[in-house]
Amino acid sequence: MFNRRTAILGTLASGLAAPALAQTAPPRIGSGTPVAGLPEPDETIDLWPKGAPGKIGPTIIETVEERSKEAALTDRAVHGITRPRLVVFRPRIPNGSAVLVTPGGGYVRVVIDKEGYEIGRWLAARGYTVFVLFYRLPGEGWAAGPNVALADAQRAMRIIRARAGDYGIMPDRVAAMGFSAGGHVAADLATRFAASVYAPVDAGDRLSARPDVAALIYAVQSMTPVLAHPGSRDLLIGPGASAALAAAHSTANNVSATTPPCFLVHAEDDPVVKVENSVEFRAACKRAGVPVETHLFTNGGHGFGLRRALGKPAEAWPELFTTWARTQGLS
Known part of the structure; x- marks a missing residue:
């Protein structure tokens, strides 16, 4: 029986266990600390023990750009990800809840700092165990095509649950949080968590990939020409995609009664991802009877994360999320 006591004991025991097999290091430039006094995370979990499945086409090399x-104020991003992995932020005192974070990057890259490590540190300081996902990109030649990032997100959620005892978390208190194109990954996970997009590799794949709640922050949602972020659409489904393929990967179309409660944040003046992406998703949640909390800010633009929201009403969104999360059983 898994309970809070075994979760806490598991966390304590993990510090005494033998070292785990070597994992791929976090994406970084050099070996130093870019900003003095701001330690870089070192703990990672590779998603695929025998390597990521289905590479086709030319070889790619993982590259980090500043x-x-x-x-x-670092603003790194990575592309060419061949070893998708989780980077872990452990809180000093875990509150029993976890957040899987999927940063944005327009499906051409995955942002490291402003939608990954910054929110990871912020949430960990409030007791959450945070797992930042560096997922594969659909335009880089993977057999799973538009489902490749979803495969990584499903696998990540199952790994988090399989190792819940090691991290002092409850397996029924795991949120997904995504930004921009990473918001599409998180929304895809929230709506298509049961889709069969990869062959199981171990016992962990028998666990549910459904997040208990989903936070979708200025998220890419629609793949229709009218609402889509053009770059994300082209890389996910291709510039000549059929209307049927666009509809299949528009997350609002996949909302059902099994979609977890959702928390939506968007700025009305977003010039990159139209606010109607979130409005359409909210309407789908309402039709399906899915609890949804929505915050639309007049000003904020796109990609504000934490740093670019300072001094604006949108600055409140992280606190609004944690307050809402408590009403959903996360604390």
Whole structure:
């Protein structure tokens, strides 16, 4: 029987266990700490013990780029991911809940700092155990095509549940949180968690991939030409995709009564991902009877995360999320 006591004991025991098999290091540039006093995470979990399935086409090389021009404010992004993995942020005192974070990047890259590590540190400081997912990109030649990031997200959710005792978390208190194109990954997971998109590799794959709640932050949702973020659409389903394929990968069309409660955040003035993406998804939740909390801010633009929301009403969204999450049984 798994309960809070065994979860806590599992966390304590994990510090005494023999070292695990070597895991792929987090994506990084060099071996130093980019910002003094801000430690880089080191704990990772490879998703696929025998390597990610289904690589086709040219070989790709994982590459990390620094996009910031400020030495004290990193803004790294990674592409060419061949070893998808989780980077773990452990809280000092776990509250028993976990968050799987899928950063954005328009499906051309995965953002490391502003939609990954920054929210990871913020949530961990409040007791959440955070797993930032570096997922494969659909335009980089994978057999699963538009389902490749979903496969990684499903596998990640199952690994988190399989190892819940090691991290002091409850397997029925795991949220998914995604930003921009990573919001599409999280929404895909929330609506298509049971879709068969990869062959099981171990006993963990018998566990549910359904998140207990989903937080979709200025998320790409629609793949229809009218609402889609063009770059994400082209990389996910191709520029010449049929209307049927676009509909199949528009997350609002896949909302059902089994979709978990959802928390939506968007800015009305978002110039990149139209706010109607979230409005359409909310309407689908209402039709299906899925509890949904929606926050639409007048000002904020796109990609505000934590740092770009400062001084704006959108700055409140993380606290609004944790308050809402408590009403859903996460604390």
